[in-house]
Amino acid sequence: MKQTTLQDIANTLGVSISTVSKALKDYPDIGIKTKALVRELAVTLNYTPNPFAVNLRTKQSKTIGVIIPEFVHYFFSSVIKGIINEAEKKGYLVITLQSNESFELEKRQIELLLNKNVDGVLISLANATATFDHLKTVMERGKPLVMFDKIAKIVNCSKVIINDREAAYNATKHLVDTGCKRIAHFRGPLLPQNSIDRFLGYKKALDDHNIIYDPSLVFICNDMTFDEGKMFAHKLIENHKDVDGVFINTDLVAIGAMTGFKELGLHIPRDISIVGFSNWFMSSAITPSLTTINQPGYKMGKVAFKRLYKELKKQKNNIEIIPKTIELETTLIVRESTKT
Amino acid sequence: MKQTTLQDIANTLGVSISTVSKALKDYPDIGIKTKALVRELAVTLNYTPNPFAVNLRTKQSKTIGVIIPEFVHYFFSSVIKGIINEAEKKGYLVITLQSNESFELEKRQIELLLNKNVDGVLISLANATATFDHLKTVMERGKPLVMFDKIAKIVNCSKVIINDREAAYNATKHLVDTGCKRIAHFRGPLLPQNSIDRFLGYKKALDDHNIIYDPSLVFICNDMTFDEGKMFAHKLIENHKDVDGVFINTDLVAIGAMTGFKELGLHIPRDISIVGFSNWFMSSAITPSLTTINQPGYKMGKVAFKRLYKELKKQKNNIEIIPKTIELETTLIVRESTKT
DNA sequence: GTTTTTAACTAAAACGTTTTAGTTAATTTT
DNA sequence: AAAATTAACTAAAACGTTTTAGTTAAAAAC
Numbered sequence: 001m002k003q004t005t006l007q008d009i010a011n012t013l014g015v016s017i018s019t020v021s022k023a024l025k026d027y028p029d030i031g032i033k034t035k036a037l038v039r040e041l042a043v044t045l046n047y048t049p050n051p052f053a054v055n056l057r058t059k060q061s062k063t064i065g066v067i068i069p070e071f072v073h074y075f076f077s078s079v080i081k082g083i084i085n086e087a088e089k090k091g092y093l094v095i096t097l098q099s100n101e102s103f104e105l106e107k108r109q110i111e112l113l114l115n116k117n118v119d120g121v122l123i124s125l126a127n128a129t130a131t132f133d134h135l136k137t138v139m140e141r142g143k144p145l146v147m148f149d150k151i152a153k154i155v156n157c158s159k160v161i162i163n164d165r166e167a168a169y170n171a172t173k174h175l176v177d178t179g180c181k182r183i184a185h186f187r188g189p190l191l192p193q194n195s196i197d198r199f200l201g202y203k204k205a206l207d208d209h210n211i212i213y214d215p216s217l218v219f220i221c222n223d224m225t226f227d228e229g230k231m232f233a234h235k236l237i238e239n240h241k242d243v244d245g246v247f248i249n250t251d252l253v254a255i256g257a258m259t260g261f262k263e264l265g266l267h268i269p270r271d272i273s274i275v276g277f278s279n280w281f282m283s284s285a286i287t288p289s290l291t292t293i294n295q296p297g298y299k300m301g302k303v304a305f306k307r308l309y310k311e312l313k314k315q316k317n318n319i320e321i322i323p324k325t326i327e328l329e330t331t332l333i334v335r336e337s338t339k340t
Numbered sequence: 341m342k343q344t345t346l347q348d349i350a351n352t353l354g355v356s357i358s359t360v361s362k363a364l365k366d367y368p369d370i371g372i373k374t375k376a377l378v379r380e381l382a383v384t385l386n387y388t389p390n391p392f393a394v395n396l397r398t399k400q401s402k403t404i405g406v407i408i409p410e411f412v413h414y415f416f417s418s419v420i421k422g423i424i425n426e427a428e429k430k431g432y433l434v435i436t437l438q439s440n441e442s443f444e445l446e447k448r449q450i451e452l453l454l455n456k457n458v459d460g461v462l463i464s465l466a467n468a469t470a471t472f473d474h475l476k477t478v479m480e481r482g483k484p485l486v487m488f489d490k491i492a493k494i495v496n497c498s499k500v501i502i503n504d505r506e507a508a509y510n511a512t513k514h515l516v517d518t519g520c521k522r523i524a525h526f527r528g529p530l531l532p533q534n535s536i537d538r539f540l541g542y543k544k545a546l547d548d549h550n551i552i553y554d555p556s557l558v559f560i561c562n563d564m565t566f567d568e569g570k571m572f573a574h575k576l577i578e579n580h581k582d583v584d585g586v587f588i589n590t591d592l593v594a595i596g597a598m599t600g601f602k603e604l605g606l607h608i609p610r611d612i613s614i615v616g617f618s619n620w621f622m623s624s625a626i627t628p629s630l631t632t633i634n635q636p637g638y639k640m641g642k643v644a645f646k647r648l649y650k651e652l653k654k655q656k657n658n659i660e661i662i663p664k665t666i667e668l669e670t671t672l673i674v675r676e677s678t679k680t
Numbered sequence: 681g682t683t684t685t686t687a688a689c690t691a692a693a694a695c696g697t698t699t700t701a702g703t704t705a706a707t708t709t710t
Numbered sequence: 711a712a713a714a715t716t717a718a719c720t721a722a723a724a725c726g727t728t729t730t731a732g733t734t735a736a737a738a739a740c
Contacts, residue, residue: 345725345726345727346726346727347726357726357727357728358728358729361727361728361729362728362729365728367729389726389727390725390726390727392725392726392727393725393726393727393728394726394727394728395727396725396726396727397726397727397728397729398727398728
């Protein structure tokens with residue numbers, strides 16, 4: 001029941017604690033026979049270092065904190081999976097916390113992580129977050145901070161993102177390229193930069209292809225739900241029978257919209273083409289399958305941790321950390337909801 | 341940058357470390373003016389106890405570990421959310437790990453958590469897990485262990501489950517009650533007890549209602565995907581045109597199956613009724629909406645943590661822990677995929 | 681006015697590790 | 711054979727907290 005300590009090994013072997021510690025860490029000033037003896041006994045006694053003592057002494061816990069807006073979410077859980085997998089490879093464990101899209105909660109979670117003395121923090125911001133002192137506190141405390149997906153450009157830390165604007169541009173361009181003339185857009189709420197960027201990408205694509213931007217073709221989804229997609233599909237067609245393409249902020253809403261369009265007797269993609277965003281796993285399953293932008297969640301998690309790890313190393317070796325923004329590739333996945 | 345310590349406060353105030361420590365913890369043997377002074381300074385200096393030192397001294401970290409088979413999964417991420425939310429209320433943080441349905445990985449994750457010295461462990465077993473020494477190790481190390489959803493009856497620890505058999509019975513009974521005579525079943529793989537239990541519940545319901553069990557109406561899903569559901573829908577109808585109801589192990593597969601049946605020109609529920617399992621959020625969104633069993637993931641997470649917390653308390657007070665199995669209510673949610 | 685009690689504080693050990701600065705004894709150098 | 715070097719080990723501090731067992735001085739009791 002009681003865990004073996006260095007003391008225990010030292011006592012049975014009649015050597016000092018330092019000798020045991022050094023033997024286990026392969027210091028050069030310990031004799032080979034002693035090393036062998038110590039290691040053997042360590043194995044027999046099933047010795048594992050007491051992490052609390054190690055933490056105290058080394059001032060690091062090999063633990064990082066992650067804050068995301070929402071756990072039950074395909075994209076974010078993919079990111080988390082990527083983070084955890086990558087962290088494990090490097091001997092780090094991950095404490096996950098959820099901001100629930102609330103600024104107050106996000107601040108609180110940062111507090112918790114800081115009080116826990118995690119070695120570093122990964123965060124994707126809540127929609128409600130507009131000031132960033134809590135993030136600066138993290139850095140002031142000497143903890144590397146990496147933001148991913150929902151970031152704040154103003155904070156001077158490393159970031160892992162996709163180019164939402166460019167991706168949205170390509171999504172919209174695909175609609176144009178496949179013959180759409182009247183292209184609507186279901187956008188996300190006003191706050192996270194991402195939904196603004198996607199909207200801007202949509203607008204730019206119209207512009208570049210001499211299609212006049214018509215604000216009445218843009219709908220704002222606040223809940224980003226299936227039902228919202230369905231509802232806006234109906235609303236759109238009600239007033240604009242001539243619409244022949246829609247670029248939709250996220251796949252779930254897009255699938256809702258497809259259901260809505262089908263209810264109205266429209267054929268996809270003959271009557272109306274749809275492009276989603278995120279490549280949710282259902283997008284390939286439904287009929288017709290959904291053309292969409294692949295948002296690499298798992299990879300983003302991996303890359304974000306890798307970056308944090310690099311900064312952790314640099315910090316340890318007293319090398320200055322220069323924040324870096326890493327942009328991940330997105331790809332347009334053409335399926336059946338758009339014409340060929 | 342450097343964190344304030346008790347020492348710092350003691351020095352500026354000209355008192356001892358013990359006095360400061362006790363003042364902050366409101367010990368009765370410290371004068372009120374001293375307490376006030378200490379607290380004030382603690383606030384000004386922004387003192388927070390060094391968790392590493394506290395851990396070492398108190399031998400607990402206020403951290404628990406959670407292992408689940410798969411992160412990117414509606415049910416499991418709901419459970420995790422419940423756990424984390426509840427844990428936070430009680431001042432605990434959560435380290436999450438994924439077994440990826442592999443026994444080897446599960447063992448490894450247990451190792452990691454044990455080496456990290458978490459205060460307790462919550463686990464939902466991998467399908468591949470058939471021996472349980474690694475779980476016994478957890479308890480032998482004096483760490484409370486609570487299993488949820490995918491459990492092993494043989495392990496003598498607390499458990500939080502649903503009654504899969506009863507729920508499946510009710511699901512199947514609903515089909516019988518609404519007039520189905522030939523009822524098929526798409527079951528899960530052979531390994532987790534849950535899929536066996538659901539199958540047994542299905543069988544029992546047939547039995548109790550004088551419907552002869554026909555093994556050729558039961559299909560085994562190994563991947564539990566949308567596509568598998570669609571495929572088995574086709575296979576089923578190919579050989580059994582008289583089937584008028586299907587109880588399906590999980591909603592995702594059920595939705596796949598519904599797509600399959602629709603492709604074959606069958607009307608749901610007129611020609612064939614469907615009942616799913618888990619109440620995935622898409623189940624209410626699709627058309628027709630899916631009748632299903634509500635599997636309360638979020639609540640399961642909350643209850644599982646609450647139980648662990650209770651055991652943590654008991655252990656602290658040297659009260660014997662008597663393992664308890666908590667069964668959560670499931671409800672049949674009747675929607676449009678079954679007749680009224 | 682001495683003893684007893686109480687209030688308010690402190691010393692120091694303990695938690696288990698890591699690492700610096702030694703200390704021995706044996707070996708090599710001159 | 712004395713001096714210098716090396717190999718192998720150890721003592722002890724340090725990390726920052728908690729808590730037990732005191733200590734001191736003032737207040738209460740007789």
